[in-house]
Amino acid sequence: MPFTVAWAPDEAPALQVTVQTLLPLMQNCNGGKLAGKKIMESGFPEITFFSKPLEKGQTLQAGKLYFLEQGRMEFTTAVMFNLAVAKNGEIQECTAEKVVYRSR
Structure with a gap:
């Protein structure tokens, strides 16, 4: 998949959802509305994110x-959602990049 901005590791999980779930979540992410919330409080469906460590305990x-x-x-x-998460579990920054491609 040709993501150009977002970090898109092959190990990142993928989950099929409805358009009614995905588009508002993408808008909230890019609009800064998820900052300060925990992942479980932010409206994401049950998904395990792939994680890599950053500085000062962030991931x-x-x-x-x-x-x-x-x-x-x-x-x-x-x-593809990229979340910078603080040591206390709060989202500090969220970026979402959308791609559309022909499946078949």
Whole structure:
């Protein structure tokens, strides 16, 4: 998948969700509305993020949510989420990058 901005490790889990779940979460992430919240309080479905350590006890978390659109052709809309999380578990920064590609 051609993510250009987001950190997108192969180990990052992917979870299929509905468009009604994904798009508001992406908007809240990029709009700064998740800052200061714990991951479990932020509206993410149950997903285990892939993590790498940063400085001062922080971690960078990556996870991918996607949904399928079916018509004459099938398309996948995928969003890679990158969360900078403080030592106390609060989201400090959130970035979401969306890509759409033909599935079949």
